[in-house]
Amino acid sequence: MSDANVRIPEEAKDRLAALAAAEGLSLRAYLARLAETLLTPAERADRAEKVRAALKEWHGCAPTAAEAQDLDSELDRRLARAMGR
Numbered sequence: 001m002s003d004a005n006v007r008i009p010e011e012a013k014d015r016l017a018a019l020a021a022a023e024g025l026s027l028r029a030y031l032a033r034l035a036e037t038l039l040t041p042a043e044r045a046d047r048a049e050k051v052r053a054a055l056k057e058w059h060g061c062a063p064t065a066a067e068a069q070d071l072d073s074e075l076d077r078r079l080a081r082a083m084g085r
Contacts, residue, residue, distance in 0.1 A: 013027075020030030039047065055061040063071065 016030065017027045020027045023030065025033070052062070
């Protein structure tokens with residue numbers, strides 16, 4: 001295992017350390033888990049394509065890119081409203 005030095009604002013480090021502590025993890029373990037669970041843009045695109053293919057196969061649902069964007073915008077709007085933003 002290699003070490004890396006990462007320069008981030010003190011507030012960000014403190015927040016990450018608090019998040020790690022709340023889960024009973026060291027900052028190193030928390031960041032390692034975060035790196036393992038987050039998807040790269042390419043991985044997200046691949047997963048989205050697989051979901052679109054599954055929806056089309058299972059339900060005949062095949063939204064266009066514009067329809068998908070409209071649905072994403074509607075979901076964002078509803079989430080913002082639910083969170084009081």
